Amino acid sequence: MRRTAGTLWAVAILSAILLLPSAAPAQQEGAATAPEPQEAAAAATTPSAPEGLVHTVVEGDTLWDLAAKHLGSPWKWTEIWERNRYVTNPHYIFPGNRIVIFPPSATMVTIQEEIPVPVPPPAAAEATPQEAPPVPVAAIPIKPVPKDPYLAISPGDFVSAGEFLREKPTGIGKIWGGRDPKVGFSEGDLVYLLLDKEIPAGQLLGVYRVRGPIRSSGERPQSGYVKFFIGILQVGRMDRDGQLNARVRHSFADITRDDLISEEIPSYSSVKIVPGEEGLEGTVITGRNGTEIMATGDFIYLDRGSDAGVALGNVFRMVTVTGYARGIPSIAGKRVRSDVAWAAVVRVSKEFSTAYVYKSIGGFGAGDPARRGIPPP
Numbered sequence: 403m404r405r406t407a408g409t410l411w412a413v414a415i416l417s418a419i420l421l422l423p424s425a426a427p428a429q430q431e432g433a434a435t436a437p438e439p440q441e442a443a444a445a446a447t448t449p450s451a452p453e454g455l456v457h458t459v460v461e462g463d464t465l466w467d468l469a470a471k472h473l474g475s476p477w478k479w480t481e482i483w484e485r486n487r488y489v490t491n492p493h494y495i496f497p498g499n500r501i502v503i504f505p506p507s508a509t510m511v512t513i514q515e516e517i518p519v520p521v522p523p524p525a526a527a528e529a530t531p532q533e534a535p536p537v538p539v540a541a542i543p544i545k546p547v548p549k550d551p552y553l554a555i556s557p558g559d560f561v562s563a564g565e566f567l568r569e570k571p572t573g574i575g576k577i578w579g580g581r582d583p584k585v586g587f588s589e590g591d592l593v594y595l596l597l598d599k600e601i602p603a604g605q606l607l608g609v610y611r612v613r614g615p616i617r618s619s620g621e622r623p624q625s626g627y628v629k630f631f632i633g634i635l636q637v638g639r640m641d642r643d644g645q646l647n648a649r650v651r652h653s654f655a656d657i658t659r660d661d662l663i664s665e666e667i668p669s670y671s672s673v674k675i676v677p678g679e680e681g682l683e684g685t686v687i688t689g690r691n692g693t694e695i696m697a698t699g700d701f702i703y704l705d706r707g708s709d710a711g712v713a714l715g716n717v718f719r720m721v722t723v724t725g726y727a728r729g730i731p732s733i734a735g736k737r738v739r740s741d742v743a744w745a746a747v748v749r750v751s752k753e754f755s756t757a758y759v760y761k762s763i764g765g766f767g768a769g770d771p772a773r774r775g776i777p778p779p
Contacts, residue, residue, distance in 0.1 A: 459499040464606055465492055466634070466651075466667070472503045476652075477557040477670035493667060494605040553715070553746045555758055557670035559699075562654050564630025564690050566703035566754040571612055571629045573662040574598050581647075586656025593635070595646045595663065601637050606651070609633040610662040613692060619769035620685035622705050624754075630690050630701075631668050633657050673748050678716035680775035682706065686720065687754070688768045695765035700758075702745060704772055707753045716747045718757055718772040722764070742766050744776075 457468060465483055470476035483492040485502045495501065575597035580587055587593050601607065614627030633653035640646055650657060684706035689696045696702055702720075706712050720743040742764035745757035757772075 455503040457501045457503055459495050459497050459501060461497050462604060463495060463497075464604070464636070465489075465495065465501075466606055468501065468503060475557045475670060477561050477668070479667075480669040480671075491605070493607070493665065494602050551675040553673040553675060553748070553758065553760060555673070555748070555760070558654070559758070560670045560673075560748060561668040562631050562690075563701045563748050563756045563758065564628055564703075565749055565751065565756050566616075566624075566626055566628055566687055568626045568753070570614065570627050571610070571662065573610065573664040574601075574607075575663045577657065577659050577661070577663070579659075586658050587650050588653050588656055589650050591650045592638075593648055593650065593657075595635075595637070595648050597646065597663070601646075601665075603637055603639045605637045606667055607635045607637060607648070608664045608667045609635060609653075609657050610664055611655070612662055616688055618685070618687040618705070620687075620705070620771075622685055624687050624705050626687075626754075628688065628690060628692075628703065629662075632661065634667065635663070673746060674715045675717065675746055676713060676715035677776045678711075678713065678774045680773075680777065682710060682712070682774040684710075684712075684718060684772040684774070686766065686768055686770050686772055694767055696759065696767065697743065697762040697765050698759050701748075702757050702759060704747075704755045704757060705753070706772075706774075707751050707755050709752045712747060712750055712755045712774070714747055714750060716755075716774055717776055718745050718747070718774050719743070719776070720745065720759075720762075720766040721771045721773060722766040739771075740764075741773075745772075 455472065457463075457472075465479040466476045469479040469482055473481060479492065482501065482503055483489060485504065489495055489499070489501075575595055577587070577593045578596045579594045581592040581594075584591065609632050610629050611632050612627055612629050616624075616626060616628060618624045632655045634651045635648040636651045638647040638649060684704045686696075687703045687705055689703070690701040693700070704712075704718060719741040721739050722742050723739055743759050743762035743766055745759040747755045747757045749756035
């Protein structure tokens, strides 16, 4: 019994000694395959490559609706179309089409100021070397990168800016009636169309209001028409009586039988403020709504366009009579003109431009002068 117990203890000790060399390689192998903490942290913070969203079109889809869902505004539909140029008509897409969408990602870019750390002078040769005291480092503020000034205007307002035209605009048809006996139609209403061409079911059509003819006053009198966007229709199908119907998808005002139907649908794009050089003189032709007095929030039409050097984002100051000179015999009774409003150009043609009045301290009217640029204070 004593010999057997001694033998068993010897076998156990020998087995432990034999197992020790194999345990170390196993631990080394595990250490080689496990990522270092720094590598794991870097992998966690490294952004993945941006990926687009691909949408398969179903019946009833439009780029307008997809932009509203994925880009936050239906008026940004051209951003999707730019990535899917195989679509020949942007207002009508077929079921089964694969549309590439890139949702916007909100990112904040920052810059950090770097403060140089002073280097202590070298110690004298005979001096005993001493460790330099730590240099206190102040907290470095993180500042946002200055943004370019952009016009503060909503997409809905932007698309309804309109334009001034010399010739009376034409479209592809009109509304001749509605399912309900109404004078004006709004969102959700079913209307019946009389069109000059065949339009596929599901296509979107724009509705425009035309005002004119308008004859302006001022140094350069103009004659023409105002055309501005007021709504969207989505074409349906022929009913049993052969009547083509459509649904009012969106409206800025009640749509009437006198309004124009077009295949054109405006889109939104941000407007960067670029005041432009001083010296260009223009005249206010009229406002979009035809009111006698105009102020902040109005769209106005100017008698200067790209042929005169006007560009998007240019700023015009509206000038009007604000009083009469008194007390000075040489100019007694002379009218005093002052800047009363500021407008940024949002649309330009060769002859005319459309501007949004973003600030006013007084009213102005058709025929008043408009001067480009923002003078220094």
